[in-house]
Amino acid sequence: xxxxxxxxxxxxxxxxxxxxxxxxxxxxxxxxxxxxxxxxxxxxxxxxxxxxxxxxxxxxxxxxxxxxxxxxxxxxxxxxxxxxxxxxxxxxxxxxxxxxxxxxxxxxxxxxxxxxxxxxxxxxxxxxxxxxxxxxxxxxxxxxxxxxxxxxxxxxxxxxxxxxxxxxxxxxxxx
Ligand SMILES: [Mg+2]
Numbered sequence: 001x002x003x004x005x006x007x008x009x010x011x012x013x014x015x016x017x018x019x020x021x022x023x024x025x026x027x028x029x030x031x032x033x034x035x036x037x038x039x040x041x042x043x044x045x046x047x048x049x050x051x052x053x054x055x056x057x058x059x060x061x062x063x064x065x066x067x068x069x070x071x072x073x074x075x076x077x078x079x080x081x082x083x084x085x086x087x088x089x090x091x092x093x094x095x096x097x098x099x100x101x102x103x104x105x106x107x108x109x110x111x112x113x114x115x116x117x118x119x120x121x122x123x124x125x126x127x128x129x130x131x132x133x134x135x136x137x138x139x140x141x142x143x144x145x146x147x148x149x150x151x152x153x154x155x156x157x158x159x160x161x162x163x164x165x166x167x168x169x170x171x172x173x174x175x
Contacts, residue, residue: 004124004127005124005158006167007127007135014136025132026110029102031065031098031113032116033067033117034075037115037116038078039078040139040143041140043139043140044074046078046081067090068087069091070088072088074088075087075088085104087101093125095128098114099129109130113131114131114133114134116133120154122135
């Protein structure tokens with residue numbers, strides 16, 4: 001269980017993901033979390049930087065879907081202007097929404113990258129399906145709900161146990 005919380009890679013933000021390398025490895029689809037991955041949890045809309053990033057990666061052939069545990073109102077208001085397929089109330093780490101998103105993207109687990117800011121939802125869900133998982137640092141800690149705050153406390157415990165097991169990737173982490 002603990003090992004399933006370890007992302008395949010960690011980056012500061014979505015913009016640091018080496019998509020050219022992942023493309024060469026055969027990845028074609030991105031299932032991304034919304035809150036604190038693409039924008040802060042209190043930011044209703046995409047930033048110009050995010051809009052430009054999405055445009056450029058989709059032009060390069062990437063297929064993108066948003067899978068969020070947040071509600072329909074939040075996720076649709078964010079995703080519809082971007083013309084990105086989305087699933088709300090996804091109950092990550094449950095596999096169901098990831099599988100549905102891959103159907104929408106027409107990709108399989110080997111071709112799909114999962115991106116998110118939480119180990120217990122995004123990373124665990126993607127790893128359990130054998131997908132490539134990328135953990136980003138949360139955009140902002142403001143406005144997070146009680147479940148997310150609870151998950152972050154569990155994350156801290158998991159990270160400290162993983163450190164003891166010698167997972168050096170967390171050395172510089174201040175999560
Ligand atoms: Mg999130």
